[in-house]
Amino acid sequence: MVTGAFSYTGRFVAARLLDRGREVRTLTNHPRANDPSGGRIRAYPLDFAHRDLLLEAMSGADTLYNTYWVRAPKGSLTHTVAVENIRCLIEAARHAGVRRVVHTSIANPTASTRSYYRGKAAAEEVIRSSGLSYAIVRPTLLFGEGDVLINNIAWLLRHLPIFAIPGDGRYHLQPIHVSDHAGLLVEAGSQAADVVVDSAGPEIFAFDELVRLLRRAMNLRALVVHVPPVLALAGATLAGRLAGDMLLTRDELDDLMSDILVSHQPPRGTTRLTDWLPAHSDEVGRRYASEIERHYRRVPPETA
Numbered sequence: 084m085v086t087g088a089f090s091y092t093g094r095f096v097a098a099r100l101l102d103r104g105r106e107v108r109t110l111t112n113h114p115r116a117n118d119p120s121g122g123r124i125r126a127y128p129l130d131f132a133h134r135d136l137l138l139e140a141m142s143g144a145d146t147l148y149n150t151y152w153v154r155a156p157k158g159s160l161t162h163t164v165a166v167e168n169i170r171c172l173i174e175a176a177r178h179a180g181v182r183r184v185v186h187t188s189i190a191n192p193t194a195s196t197r198s199y200y201r202g203k204a205a206a207e208e209v210i211r212s213s214g215l216s217y218a219i220v221r222p223t224l225l226f227g228e229g230d231v232l233i234n235n236i237a238w239l240l241r242h243l244p245i246f247a248i249p250g251d252g253r254y255h256l257q258p259i260h261v262s263d264h265a266g267l268l269v270e271a272g273s274q275a276a277d278v279v280v281d282s283a284g285p286e287i288f289a290f291d292e293l294v295r296l297l298r299r300a301m302n303l304r305a306l307v308v309h310v311p312p313v314l315a316l317a318g319a320t321l322a323g324r325l326a327g328d329m330l331l332t333r334d335e336l337d338d339l340m341s342d343i344l345v346s347h348q349p350p351r352g353t354t355r356l357t358d359w360l361p362a363h364s365d366e367v368g369r370r371y372a373s374e375i376e377r378h379y380r381r382v383p384p385e386t387a
Contacts, residue, residue: 086151091230174213217277237367257283257345283346328373
């Protein structure tokens with residue numbers, strides 16, 4: 084059982100499981116038009132209000148790969164609510180007889196006191212206290228084929244004459260390719276021991292370095308400047324409104340500048356961004372990756 088098998092991380096996890104000959108089901112609120120498996124995945128609605136339906140969907144499943152989370156609160160859907168939704172999901176999994184849970188968290192979940200990281204840490208505690216065999220996988224930053232942050236930086240570089248870097252740009256990121264991350268999740272699912280492991284790539288970049296790397300790879304001439312964080316956030320907010328999306332929140336900016344998107348463990352990803360970019364320079368940033376479209380769009384009843 085994979086939550087969000089028609090979405091970003093989940094589709095890479097589902098593809099690896101299918102390649103291994105596993106039967107895959109998904110809990111999803113995305114249209115079937117997004118199904119990359121050619122109909123090989125049986126879909127059930129991700130409806131936390133109906134625990135009995137969650138239990139029915141997971142009945143007979145061996146492993147639950149949970150990628151569900153909320154990036155930024157919207158309306159009544161807060162990080163606190165997301166934690167309770169995960170609690171509901173895990174309780175249903177336990178009653179359905181699921182053997183193991185593989186949960187996607189975030190690197191350094193206790194390094195920030197902000198809502199996103201507090202919620203991630205609380206969700207980990209839900210997993211630990213569930214009584215189920217578990218693996219908690221903590222990614223730093225994902226890239227590749229439709230990611231949000233790196234793709235949208237590239238999109239801005241393609242569409243704006245000036246790109247504003249908040250502050251000095253010396254804070255760091257350690258991106259991992261989404262396929263490497265999915266492979267780590269699937270491998271963790273095949274194990275028996277309870278584990279907590281970071282999911283990080285082989286390269287670490289300063290933010291300023293990453294932006295200039297993207298600009299060079301795409302052969303663009305956008306002017307890269309450094310501005311006070313509050314001014315960069317105002318620009319990101321304006322750009323987000325024009326795109327009809329949440330481009331960057333204040334909490335995300337603060338966490339980005341706190342140097343916590345890096346791992347203190349040996350890297351487990353092997354795909355280097357510096358190798359991947361030249362091969363994908365024509366496609367990265369061509370299409371804006373919308374958070375609203377990806378997670379909050381309305382799903383027709385017949386595709387749920």
